[in-house]
Amino acid sequence: MVSIKIICLLLTPIWSKTDLPRFATKQLVDNIRFISSDSKTTYYVAPRSGLNVSTNYTVQNILKGTPLDDFTIHHAKGSKYVAIAQQKNFHQYFSPFREKDIYVSIIGSLKATKIDTGLFPKIHPQLEWLSYLKLKENKIVFYNLKSAQPLFNIPLPNNSPLRILGVQRIVLNNRKVLYSVRNEEDSPLLNIFDRGDSKNTTLTIYNKFQRIELCENGTSNFLGLFGLDPQINKSQIFSISFLKNEFIEKSLYLSEQNDLGQMKCNTGQNDHLYFIKKYNDGVDIAQLNINNSDLKRISHTKNAERLINLDGNLLTQIDGVAYVIKGISNVKDSDNLSN
Numbered sequence: 001m002v003s004i005k006i007i008c009l010l011l012t013p014i015w016s017k018t019d020l021p022r023f024a025t026k027q028l029v030d031n032i033r034f035i036s037s038d039s040k041t042t043y044y045v046a047p048r049s050g051l052n053v054s055t056n057y058t059v060q061n062i063l064k065g066t067p068l069d070d071f072t073i074h075h076a077k078g079s080k081y082v083a084i085a086q087q088k089n090f091h092q093y094f095s096p097f098r099e100k101d102i103y104v105s106i107i108g109s110l111k112a113t114k115i116d117t118g119l120f121p122k123i124h125p126q127l128e129w130l131s132y133l134k135l136k137e138n139k140i141v142f143y144n145l146k147s148a149q150p151l152f153n154i155p156l157p158n159n160s161p162l163r164i165l166g167v168q169r170i171v172l173n174n175r176k177v178l179y180s181v182r183n184e185e186d187s188p189l190l191n192i193f194d195r196g197d198s199k200n201t202t203l204t205i206y207n208k209f210q211r212i213e214l215c216e217n218g219t220s221n222f223l224g225l226f227g228l229d230p231q232i233n234k235s236q237i238f239s240i241s242f243l244k245n246e247f248i249e250k251s252l253y254l255s256e257q258n259d260l261g262q263m264k265c266n267t268g269q270n271d272h273l274y275f276i277k278k279y280n281d282g283v284d285i286a287q288l289n290i291n292n293s294d295l296k297r298i299s300h301t302k303n304a305e306r307l308i309n310l311d312g313n314l315l316t317q318i319d320g321v322a323y324v325i326k327g328i329s330n331v332k333d334s335d336n337l338s339n
Contacts, residue, residue, distance in 0.1 A: 019300065020299060020301065020316070020323035020324060020325065021323065021324050022321060022322065022323055022324070023315055023322040023323065023324050029322060031044045031045045031046070032044045033045060033051070033071055033072060033073040034073035034075060034082065034310070034311070035310060035311065035313075036107065036108075036311050037077075037268070037310075037311040037312040037313060037327065040055060040056075040108075041053065041054070041055045041107055041108045042054040042055075043062075043071075043073050043082070043084075045065075045070075045071055046061075047067040048067065049061050049064065049065070050062075050063045050064045050065030050066075050069065050071075051063040051065060051071045051084065051086070053108065053109075053110065055108040056108075060110050062084075062105065062109075062110055062111075062112050063084065063086060063103065063112055065086065065088075066088075066089075068088070068089045068090065068091050068092065069086060069087065069088050069089065069090065070086070070087045070090040071084060071085070071086050071087075072084070072085045074121045074122060074123060075107075075123060075311060076122075076123040076124065076125040076218075076266055077125065077217070077218075077266045077267060077268050077309070077311060077312050078125040078217075078218050078266070078268075079123050079125040079128060079145075080106055080107055080128075081104055081105065081106060081107070081123060081128065081130070081145045082104070082105055082106075082107055082123075083102060083103070083104055083121040083122075083123055083130055083132075084102070084103040084104070084105060084112055085100040085101070085102055085103075085119075085121055086100055086101040086103065087100045087101075088101070096165060097119075097135055097161050097165075099117040099118050099119055099134070099135070099136075100117065100118070100119065101114055101117055102114070102115055102116050102117060102118050102121050102132055103115065104130060104143075104145060104148075113148070115130075115143060115148075116132070116134075116141065116143075118132035118133055118134050118141065119132060119133045119134075119135060119165075120132060120133050120165075120167075122169070123145070124170070124171040124216065125216075125217070125218040125266065126171060126216065126218045126219075127144075127171060127174055128144070128145045128146050129142055129143065129144060129145065129151065129171060130142070130143040130144075130145055131143070131169055133164065133165075133167060135161045135164055135165075138155060138156045138157070138158050138164065139153045139154060139155050139156055140153065140154040140156065140167065140169060140177075140179065141153050142154075142177070151195075152195045152198075154169075154177060154179065154193045154200070155200075156181055157181060157183065157184070163181065163182035163183075163186065164181060166180075166181075166182065166211075167179060167180060167181050168180045168212055168213060168214040169214065170214045170215070170216040170221050171216065172192075172221065172241070172242045173242070175194060175195055175196050176192055176193065176194055176195070176242055177192070177193045177195070178190070178191070178192050178193075178214060178221070178240070178242075179191055179192075179193065179214070180212040180214065182208075183205070185208065186208045187205050187206060187207065187208045188205075188206045188208070188210060188211065188212045189202050189204070189205055189206075190202070190203045190204045190205075190206070190212060190223070191203065192242070192247065203247055206225065207232060209227060209228045209229035209231065209232045210225050210226065210227055210228060210232060210234075211225070211226045211227075211228055211261070212224070212225060213225075213226065213261050213262075213263050215263045215264070215265040215266070215273070216265070216266065217265045217266040217267075217270050218266070218270075219270055220239060220265070220270060220290065221239070221240045221241065222237060222238065222239055222240065222252075222263060222265050222273060222290075223237070223238045223240045223249065224236070224237045224238075224261050224263050224275070225237075226258060226259050226260070226261040227258035228258065229258075230258070232258060233256050233257065233258055234254075234255070234256060234257075234258070235253070235254070235255040235257060235258060235259040235261070235277075235278075236251065236253065236254050236255075237251075237252045237253040237263070237273070237275070237288065238250060238251055238252060239252055239290060252273075252288060252290060252293050253288055253293060253295065255277070255278075257277070257278040258278060259275065259276060259277045259278050259283075260275075260276035260277075260278065260283055260305065261275050261276060262275060262276050262306070262307040263275045264307055264309045264314060265290075266309065267309060267312045267314060267326065268312040269312075270290075271289060271290055271291055272287050272288065272289055272290065273287075273288045273290055274286070274287055274288070274298075274307060274314060274325070274326075275288065275307070276304060276305065276306075276307055277295075277297070279297065279302075281302055282301070282302030282303055283302070283303060283304055283305060284297055284298075284299045284300060284301055284302065284304050285297075285298050285299040285304050285307060285314070285316060285325050286298065298325060298326075299316060299323075299325055301316070301318050301323075303318060304316040304317075304318060305317070307325075308322070310327070312326075312327060313326065313327030314326040314327060
């Protein structure tokens with residue numbers, strides 16, 4: 001799953017203090033919410049009309065809005081769907097707990113259907129499911145994109161919404177969901193939910209100074225543990241599976257540094273996983289081969305503190321400017337946006 005909002009001023013095809021190419025597009029990237037990997041479909045915000053979609057050399061409005069509305073696009077590589085979250089008047093009332101209108105649409109379609117209000121929509125490409133959080137009701141909602149029907153809910157602990165905001169979840173199969181949440185002692189829990197009997201089972205309780213990340217690409221699943229405090233100084237990445245009622249972890253990576261993480265595994269190259277690693281001279285993007293655990297530093301910026309997956313194109317941000325780690329750097333000749 002990915003939420004696309006690249007915050008920078010103006011991207012031009014020139015070189016900076018890094019050897020990475022800048023991401024070049026016809027419009028201010030402030031307004032762009034999603035560009036497909038082939039650059040043929042673009043979603044962008046037009047302040048006077050709302051959210052527009054550009055495809056087949058035409059530009060049309062998909063959702064009405066005002067200059068005070070904000071839109072985010074959530075997509076997973078390999079899925080034909082996008083989830084759209086619209087927050088109205090976000091400048092006037094900003095809160096991380098405020099639910100947004102959630103719509104679903106097929107990429108490039110001009111029809112978007114509102115399904116609910118909630119937070120942090122995520123597409124699970126293996127089964128074409130969508131999940132999102134309902135904070136006031138303390139639950140994760142799962143929705144079938146193909147049948148356009150609700151599926152099931154996972155109840156969450158009735159504690160502080162701040163502990164629920166960071167909930168991670170991946171779909172292991174059509175019956176089991178792996179998810180993380182923090183308990184009342186603020187320790188992260190790794191839980192598994194079986195929709196067959198609606199049973200929740202806690203697999204592991206981690207140190208409260210650790211953070212869990214879960215990543216899925218439709219064929220493989222990954223667990224990342226990243227330290228939040230110098231007393232931890234440890235980062236780990238595992239491939240994970242659930243076979244014959246047994247949870248299986250295979251270690252792929254171990255470091256005595258508190259990496260930033262932000263794992264991206266759904267890029268169209270399923271033999272590699274990308275994350276932000278802490279090196280002796282700064283933080284940069286690392287590529288991890290999931291077959292043999294080979295690790296490669298693929299950027300040398302020393303301050304790459306953000307990793308963005310734009311439908312398989314990987315970007316990072318430095319001083320408010322987006323640079324391309326992997327994929328197309330210049331979409332000026334292939335996107336359909338007017339100047």
